[in-house]
Amino acid sequence: MLSDAPTLHVHDLTVPLGGRSVVRHVALDVRPGEFVTVLGGNGSGKSTLVRAATGLLPHTSGEVRLFGTPVADFRDWHRIGYVPQRPSAASGVPATVREIVTAGRLSRRRLLRPLRHADKAAVQAALTSVDLADRAGESVAELSGGQQQRVLIARALATEPDLLVLDEPTAGVDLEHQQLLARVLAAHAARGVAIVLVAHELGPLARLIDRVVVLRDGRVTFDGTPDAEAAAFAHSHDQHHPLDPNSGGARAVVLGPGWQAGERR
Numbered sequence: 001m002l003s004d005a006p007t008l009h010v011h012d013l014t015v016p017l018g019g020r021s022v023v024r025h026v027a028l029d030v031r032p033g034e035f036v037t038v039l040g041g042n043g044s045g046k047s048t049l050v051r052a053a054t055g056l057l058p059h060t061s062g063e064v065r066l067f068g069t070p071v072a073d074f075r076d077w078h079r080i081g082y083v084p085q086r087p088s089a090a091s092g093v094p095a096t097v098r099e100i101v102t103a104g105r106l107s108r109r110r111l112l113r114p115l116r117h118a119d120k121a122a123v124q125a126a127l128t129s130v131d132l133a134d135r136a137g138e139s140v141a142e143l144s145g146g147q148q149q150r151v152l153i154a155r156a157l158a159t160e161p162d163l164l165v166l167d168e169p170t171a172g173v174d175l176e177h178q179q180l181l182a183r184v185l186a187a188h189a190a191r192g193v194a195i196v197l198v199a200h201e202l203g204p205l206a207r208l209i210d211r212v213v214v215l216r217d218g219r220v221t222f223d224g225t226p227d228a229e230a231a232a233f234a235h236s237h238d239q240h241h242p243l244d245p246n247s248g249g250a251r252a253v254v255l256g257p258g259w260q261a262g263e264r265r
């Protein structure tokens with residue numbers, strides 16, 4: 001593994017789904033401690049991109065490297081935390097909050113070995129960081145949608161990843177817990193964790209963003225700083241910018257106040 005390799009390296013990536021390429025010739029590098037957000041309208045390929053980038057979907061052409069290693073050869077899955085787009089924690093199998101979050105430790109543990117102190121501590125820290133420590137013994141199925149979403153975030157945090165990929169993690173999560181998540185992610189980024197966030201509305205997370213990548217119809221149409229993105233949008237005659245599903249320049253709704261340089265973290 002190359003020591004100076006980006007955490008995530010995506011080059012000329014094309015991903016087919018249902019007989020057509022839904023991600024097309026995408027390039028994306030994410031470095032340690034960098035916080036990148038992927039924006040774009042429904043169906044623009046955001047989830048497909050992050051799933052292919054974390055080895056969950058095969059690609060037909062191009063290259064994905066994780067920590068310098070081609071994805072086909074990558075084995076250190078405990079270094080990656082992934083929060084899927086829709087809550088699936090409660091699908092069928094009855095499980096407690098603690099069991100779901102503990103599943104985040106599985107890739108670190110030898111099969112069937114008892115939980116070590118470090119595992120229990122990581123699970124407890126993850127539960128606390130999403131404010132669910134007091135619900136640990138409850139069935140996930142009995143939590144609200146936003147609480148279930150926070151369980152999935154805790155599961156990803158419990159792996160103690162070096163790359164954290166979150167696909168619309170704050171959908172359905174109230175403002176107070178979005179602010180809590182922003183503090184937790186800021187602390188992770190400050191420790192060198194690379195973060196890739198897919199989002200429609202950034203809310204309190206906006207101030208953390210180092211780079212914005214905009215997808216449209218499977219292609220990257222913008223890759224740069226939030227400032228550059230705001231300038232590009234201001235000079236655009238595009239009435240249907242992917243940042244703003246309602247168009248008309250309601251940027252504050254998307255990026256929120258206080259996202260300018262100097263106010264982050």
Ligand SMILES: Nc1ncnc2c1ncn2[C@@H]1O[C@H](COP(=O)(O)OP(=O)(O)OP(=O)(O)O)[C@@H](O)[C@H]1O
Pocket residue numbers: 017018019022040041042043044045046047048049085
């Ligand atoms: N399993 C699948 N089979 C076929 N096509 C798919 C499949 N999953 C997604 N697609 C198509 O791929 C395209 C991109 O989907 P994707 O889920 O990546 O979009 P997205 O940008 O994440 O959208 P959203 O904002 O709604 O989450 C869409 O046109 C979708 O219909």
Ligand SMILES: [Mg+2]
Pocket residue numbers: 046047048085167
């Ligand atoms: Mg999606």
